[in-house]
Amino acid sequence: MLDIIIDTTIRAGTPILYATIGAIIMEKSGIINLGIEGLMLIGALSGFYFTFITNSLLIGFLAAILLSAAAGSIHGILTTYLKANQIVSGLALTMFGTGITAMLGKSMVGENIRGLERINTVKDIPFLSPVLNQDIMVYISILLLLLIHFFLYRTTIGLNLRTVGENPYAADNAGINVHLYRLFAVVIGSGIVGLGGAYLSLVYTPLWIENMSAGRGWIAVALVIFSNWDVRKALIGSYLFGGIAANQLRLQAMGTNIPVQILQSLPYLFTILVLIISSLKNDSTKQNQPESLGNPYDREDRV
Amino acid sequence: MIRIEKRISNSQNLKSLAKFFSFVIGILISLFFLKFLGIGLIDLIKNIYYDAFGSIYSFTELLIKMVPLLICSIGVSFAFKMKLWNIGSEGQLYIGALASSLIAIYIPLNSHYLMIFLMFLAAFIAGGLWSGLAGFLKVKLNVNEIIVTLLMNYIAILIVDYLVYGPLKDPEGFNFPYSKKFTDIAKLSTFGDTRLHTGIVLAIFLLILYYILMEKSVWGYEVRVIGSNPNAARYAGININKNILIIMILSGGVSALAGFTEVSGVLHRLQHSISPGYGYTAIIIAWLSNQNSIGILFSSLFMALIFLAGDTLQLNYQIPISMVNAFQGILLFTLLTGDFFINHKITMKRRKNA
Numbered sequence: 001m002l003d004i005i006i007d008t009t010i011r012a013g014t015p016i017l018y019a020t021i022g023a024i025i026m027e028k029s030g031i032i033n034l035g036i037e038g039l040m041l042i043g044a045l046s047g048f049y050f051t052f053i054t055n056s057l058l059i060g061f062l063a064a065i066l067l068s069a070a071a072g073s074i075h076g077i078l079t080t081y082l083k084a085n086q087i088v089s090g091l092a093l094t095m096f097g098t099g100i101t102a103m104l105g106k107s108m109v110g111e112n113i114r115g116l117e118r119i120n121t122v123k124d125i126p127f128l129s130p131v132l133n134q135d136i137m138v139y140i141s142i143l144l145l146l147l148i149h150f151f152l153y154r155t156t157i158g159l160n161l162r163t164v165g166e167n168p169y170a171a172d173n174a175g176i177n178v179h180l181y182r183l184f185a186v187v188i189g190s191g192i193v194g195l196g197g198a199y200l201s202l203v204y205t206p207l208w209i210e211n212m213s214a215g216r217g218w219i220a221v222a223l224v225i226f227s228n229w230d231v232r233k234a235l236i237g238s239y240l241f242g243g244i245a246a247n248q249l250r251l252q253a254m255g256t257n258i259p260v261q262i263l264q265s266l267p268y269l270f271t272i273l274v275l276i277i278s279s280l281k282n283d284s285t286k287q288n289q290p291e292s293l294g295n296p297y298d299r300e301d302r303v
Numbered sequence: 304m305i306r307i308e309k310r311i312s313n314s315q316n317l318k319s320l321a322k323f324f325s326f327v328i329g330i331l332i333s334l335f336f337l338k339f340l341g342i343g344l345i346d347l348i349k350n351i352y353y354d355a356f357g358s359i360y361s362f363t364e365l366l367i368k369m370v371p372l373l374i375c376s377i378g379v380s381f382a383f384k385m386k387l388w389n390i391g392s393e394g395q396l397y398i399g400a401l402a403s404s405l406i407a408i409y410i411p412l413n414s415h416y417l418m419i420f421l422m423f424l425a426a427f428i429a430g431g432l433w434s435g436l437a438g439f440l441k442v443k444l445n446v447n448e449i450i451v452t453l454l455m456n457y458i459a460i461l462i463v464d465y466l467v468y469g470p471l472k473d474p475e476g477f478n479f480p481y482s483k484k485f486t487d488i489a490k491l492s493t494f495g496d497t498r499l500h501t502g503i504v505l506a507i508f509l510l511i512l513y514y515i516l517m518e519k520s521v522w523g524y525e526v527r528v529i530g531s532n533p534n535a536a537r538y539a540g541i542n543i544n545k546n547i548l549i550i551m552i553l554s555g556g557v558s559a560l561a562g563f564t565e566v567s568g569v570l571h572r573l574q575h576s577i578s579p580g581y582g583y584t585a586i587i588i589a590w591l592s593n594q595n596s597i598g599i600l601f602s603s604l605f606m607a608l609i610f611l612a613g614d615t616l617q618l619n620y621q622i623p624i625s626m627v628n629a630f631q632g633i634l635l636f637t638l639l640t641g642d643f644f645i646n647h648k649i650t651m652k653r654r655k656n657a
Contacts, residue, residue: 034449038632074636083646084639087388087449088590092639095583096632102625103340210623215457222450261465268454268461275451279444300309 005247007130010138011204013242015040015213017141018196019220020227020234021148022189027224028152029185030165030292034090035075037217038097039190043068043197045101048208051113057202061137064198065191071097072190073183080179080186083296098211108208115206137199142235144192149231161185165290168297178297193217215268222271226278229288237274244270306650318645325641329634336629342620350619351612363499367569369607371396371561371578373506375585376603377513378558380594384517385550386530387441391434391452392558393582394459398433399426399559400566401463404482404573407489407566408471418488423505423563430559431552433459438551442544448551456582467575481574491568502564509557514596526550558582579610579624587631591638606631 019036026033033039043064051060075093078084121132152158163171164181172178196216201208219241227233248263256263334344355365375392382389403422412418437455440446464480473483491500517523529536529543536543565577584606592598613627 078636078639082640082643084642085590088635089639091390091583091586092632092635094632095628096636099626099629099632100336102623103336103629106623210625215454218450218453218457222447222454225447225450259465259469261461261468265458265461268457272451272454275446276440276444279446298309 003126003130004250005243006127007133008246008250009239009243010130010134011242012246013239014138014141015196015199015204016216016220016223016241017145017235017238018199019193019217020223020238021141021145021231022192022194022196023220023224024227024229024231024234025148025152025161025189025192026186027229027293028165028290029161029182030168030290030295030297031076031079031182031186032086032090032294033072033075033093033186033189034087034221035072035093035097035217036193036220037213037215038094039068039072039193040197040200040213040217040220041097041101041211042071043194044201044212045105045108045197045208046194047198048108048111048113048201048206049105051202052108052111055113057114057116060202061195061198064194064202068194068197069187069191072193073187075190076183076186079296080182083298086294086296094217102210105208105210109210111208113202113206116203135203137195137203141195145231145235152231162290165292168292168295172297172299182297193220196220219267219271222275225289226274228278229290240274241267241270307647308650310646310648321641321645322638325637326634329630329637332633332637333630336633337616337622340620340622342616342622347616347620350615351608354615355608355611360497363494363497365604365607365611366499366503368610369603370500370502370506370568371565371581372584372588372606372610373600373603374502374509374561374564375558375582376588376592376599377506377509378554378556378561379585379589380513380592380599381517381550381557382554383589383594384523384530385526385546387438387547387550387554388449389434389437389452389551389554389558390449390586391437391455391459391555391582392561392585393578393580394452394456395430395434395555395558396562396565396578396582397456397459397463398555399430399562400573400577401459401466401562402426402429402559403563404471404485404566407485408482408573412488415488419491419567422489422567423560426559426563427556430562431556433559434555435548435552437555438548441551442547463573463577464575467573471573473572479574482572485567485571489567490571491564493568498569500564500568502568505560505564509560510596510600513599517594518596558585579613580628583628584610584631587635 019040023033023036046067047060047064050063051057071093075089078089079086116135116137118133118135122129152162160171160176161181164176164178168178197213200212223234223237226237245267248266251258252260252263337347338344354361356362375396379389379392402425406422406425410421433455434452437448437451440451441448467480467482471482473481491502493500517526525541526546529541529546533543561581562577566573570577588599588602588606592602609627609630613624616622616626617624
């Protein structure tokens, strides 16, 4: 029983983990992206569509990365070079992603593909087998997390990227191309978010359903605050939510007396609760939030 | 050498021209997508024109769609004036619809006016408390209002779903997810033979109220100061926290009234999926119109036209209604780009000889 819970938690947490990692990279550079929900859907549909026509999961995942990154670059260009309001542009991206995938994905509804299979390494060892018998995308997400952490805190480019998010004026003075770094962060981050979407349509279900991300993108935006902009803590947050989301589904399947809709609202309720707890915990001095998050950079605004 | 400079001042003509061009480009891109789906554009435009302006009746149908958009965008605009991002208008609409329906179903009254008044009041209070919660969290704990109001949308919709699939389901409704129909006492009256209901009067009244409060009163000025320069506001002795709370309650309460007019004026019952995203569109309208009352009116009418086009596409071409979202996204992208050209000028300069 416990093994099953661990297993479903990891599987349900992984798409949220990808989305949260992607969102953290963008926010580290100073760009808020409320388009995560839309990007996940674009990743989910493009992954499914290209796997369906080519029969190759690899091409599906690559298409998900590329097309989400392309869609994300709209937000990237608007919020850097064109100095647009990040909140409006992000909402536009979510609307665009929700609508365009519903429109173009209509022919994919009800189609089947062979989803990604698990690796069977060990048999029937409590606690270990649900951890070791996952699919490869689960391990890639953990590897990616470590890689991104290393990149942000141990490389020069990572340091530059964080500087751009903290103080773009200082970064500009030091000869760092602020807009280019931000655009780069948004494009890379969007690609990773797209992988989270593709995980839903290629591994978790595997199906294409209109609006299948069902708010996971918004939960990821909230988890960025919960994890205090630290990708390592994003792992805890994502699995916590994976656990709640997946196990409310199990409760539904077991046929409890609690109404379905109440169970379905649990992930959202818990996200709000978690936001409240993280704001109680982090007083402003300990907060890791990038100093210039949400502010467009304009050289001429320098004081 | 190409140089980008901020415009010191920008003329009204230029603004209008840039907005207009952005609109046209956004619509062209959207039409391109439809063309890609194999839709004959000339026919489509004819159909949409006929559905919106073909007769007085069809124009009133357009106005029916405008009412919830107008009310929600007034609600959102209250918050945006203070740079508070209430993006929970959709959920607030659902909560308002729920509160009004509960009154209509459970309170036996014989007076039409009393009934309508109570439904109105219930919607406003319920919506105000609902979004006031987000305001409270913002004031007391500095919890991000964007994410809280958005997540509360999902919760509000699920609460309504729970009720219409469960306790409120009409026993004679063939298992459809809706409550039983309201009695005539709980229905807003309509104009002539059309379906246009008196909710439009409420919407216009709210717009006038918004104009007076936000654009003419001292309090409106204070709210704008808090939005544009919180430090100056604090210096001037304006109580910011109190105003955040008031604005959030007002913003949610007004949005909830759209739920009231929808159930009492159009649907005459509580049901699954009351709104095709009016609350989200209201965010666009509030931004697009720069929270200016006349702008809100015309932007709402324009967005109503887009929803009507969505209906036409769904009925005649089997395109899902959520494609309205795609068009709105594209329009926002082109308008944001247009904004750049409003605020900046690009000049070509010869490099001076060194």
